[in-house]
Amino acid sequence: MRIPEDVRKDIPLTGEVIYFDNTATSLTPKPVIEAMDEYYLRYRANVHRGVHRLSQMATHKYEESRKVVAEFINARFEEVVFTKNTSESLNLVALGLEHIFKPGDKIVTTPYEHHSDLLPWQRLAKKLGLRLEFIEGDNEGNLDLSDAERKIRGAKLVAVQHVSNALGVIHEVEELGKMAKEEGAIFVVDAAQSAGHMEVDVKRLHADFLGLSGHKGPMGPTGIGVLYINEEFFEVFEPPLIGGGTIEDVGLEGYKLTEPPERFEAGTPNIGGAIGLAAGIRYIERIGIDKIERQERKLVKRITEGLDELGIPWYGPRNLKKHAGVVSFNVPGLHPHDVAAILDENNIMVRSGHHCALPVMKKLGINGTVRASFHVYNSLEEVETFLGVLEGLVKSLRS
Ligand SMILES: Cc1ncc(COP(=O)(O)O)c(C=O)c1O
Structure with missing residues (x-):
């Protein structure tokens, strides 16, 4: 089975949107x-x-x-x-x-x-x-x-x-x-x-x-x-x-x-x-849990590198061995809901807010985050598209 291509064929929505809200709920295979x-x-x-x-x-x-x-x-x-x-x-x-x-x-x-x-x-x-x-x-x-x-x-x-x-x-x-x-x-x-x-x-x-x-x-x-x-x-x-x-x-x-x-x-x-x-x-x-884990790790590595390159702070362990396929971040100067709305305009679905973990937000002294979360059907190309949108956003905020 080719990952993620063959899985994507079983999930028609993957051809229509970039779905990075898997922590909330996953897409459904046929x-x-x-x-x-x-x-x-x-x-x-x-x-x-x-x-x-x-x-x-x-x-x-x-x-x-x-x-x-x-x-x-x-x-x-x-x-x-x-x-x-x-x-x-x-x-x-x-x-x-x-x-x-x-x-x-x-x-x-x-x-x-x-x-x-x-x-x-x-x-x-x-x-x-x-x-x-x-x-x-x-x-x-x-x-x-x-x-x-x-x-x-x-x-x-x-x-x-x-x-x-x-x-x-x-x-x-x-x-x-x-x-x-x-x-x-x-x-x-x-x-x-x-x-x-x-x-x-x-x-x-x-x-x-x-x-x-x-x-x-x-x-x-x-x-x-x-x-x-x-x-x-x-x-x-x-x-x-x-x-x-x-x-x-x-x-x-x-x-x-x-x-x-x-x-x-x-x-x-x-x-x-x-x-x-x-x-x-x-x-x-049938896909194999190890392959699912490997694909998500690949995506987390690239997204966290990309966020670092853009100067966008992200949360969770810097030690990526301890980091599952969920990446929370904030674009300085923008409310998480505004970032999520802009991403949605670009066909990218993410979650924003306190994620039903208010004590975590209080501990970090923030009112929420934007959260991109993955499953095995997500691709590196999708992560690049996502980073491209954020890059445009960061540039427009600086100009
Ligand atoms: C860590 C954790 N525990 C519990 C839940 C609750 O799951 P459900 O809404 O399916 O009951 C969630 C949902 O996001 C979760 O992330």
């Missing part, structure tokens, strides 16, 4: 759309509910999709729960573990988290009188690992993102997971920006819980996400939502919950979404 079409056109039925053949087929495909996800993150089939997105997955973790905390217990996270991996812990801490502590780090997003070791000591839960959507920094999740496990703390990983862009192996990361979104790196549809629950927590984790599909037996006096994963999936799930997500995972696995 095989993903075809897999969902097939469900809606040929075997549209509910799962786990019917003996008729359409329902049997839908159930088979839905559960086969769970298997694809499990293999993708190196989990067991039963440990994969379908959700809406990473935000829902992380909220569910906080709600389902609420009963294990006592006042004064410590939760540790970082100052670089997306709001979805911060607010659930802030709310839990406030409600239960917990201590919420943050691992120190610098303005590039590099964590101080000795401070991490100190803070994680005695913690009950540690929650960290794998990759920052605001700074592009890849955090040392494996090391942090090891520290958490040595302390007997629960380790929660936000893999929203890493899944589909680099290897995510729940065992290697020491994750007890992990959330990811289907619509980002895995190139699936919106509305489908994953919550990985380490089987050791099946009895500890209380399903925040219960009802249809989650039970073994019910009487008017009470109920008995069924086994995972159904125990954690109340109501009719996003069947077409799960099937689309599995098609997305199969698609990126």
Whole structure:
């Protein structure tokens, strides 16, 4: 497979615009759309509910999709729960573990988290009188690992993102997971920006819980996400939502919950979404995660060099080995939204603003950034076009 040419052929939009907003959501390859079409056109039925053949087929495909996800993150089939997105997955973790905390217990996270991996812990801490502590780090997003070791000591839960959507920094999740496990703390990983862009192996990361979104790196549809629950927590984790599909037996006096994963999936799930997500995972696995990573690294190297040449400050680690395919920057003298609007006039889609990471913006003393973020279908030619537009902009500001 030629990268990115052959991938671009599967994604018609790549021929129409320069899409550099992959951190927000990815474009969708045709095989993903075809897999969902097939469900809606040929075997549209509910799962786990019917003996008729359409329902049997839908159930088979839905559960086969769970298997694809499990293999993708190196989990067991039963440990994969379908959700809406990473935000829902992380909220569910906080709600389902609420009963294990006592006042004064410590939760540790970082100052670089997306709001979805911060607010659930802030709310839990406030409600239960917990201590919420943050691992120190610098303005590039590099964590101080000795401070991490100190803070994680005695913690009950540690929650960290794998990759920052605001700074592009890849955090040392494996090391942090090891520290958490040595302390007997629960380790929660936000893999929203890493899944589909680099290897995510729940065992290697020491994750007890992990959330990811289907619509980002895995190139699936919106509305489908994953919550990985380490089987050791099946009895500890209380399903925040219960009802249809989650039970073994019910009487008017009470109920008995069924086994995972159904125990954690109340109501009719996003069947077409799960099937689309599995098609997305199969698609990126055909390309190869290593090739995806390599292409994004190439683009990051060129874009950061180009920004340096233009005197445009960019954020995140200067050490590009720690920099994922997300580059935040600011054109001095221009608001990030104005830069994004000018880029849009030139057919280039980027994100601007605080990127749901306000504490990061506050730490850097800025109100936002412009963010260019990549996937495997982005090309060096697109980066050159993008840099050309910025060059014109910088020149016009100087004249
Ligand atoms: C690091 C990180 N965590 C969580 C999320 C939330 O993802 P979703 O909006 O799919 O729930 C995002 C979204 O951009 C993210 O970048």
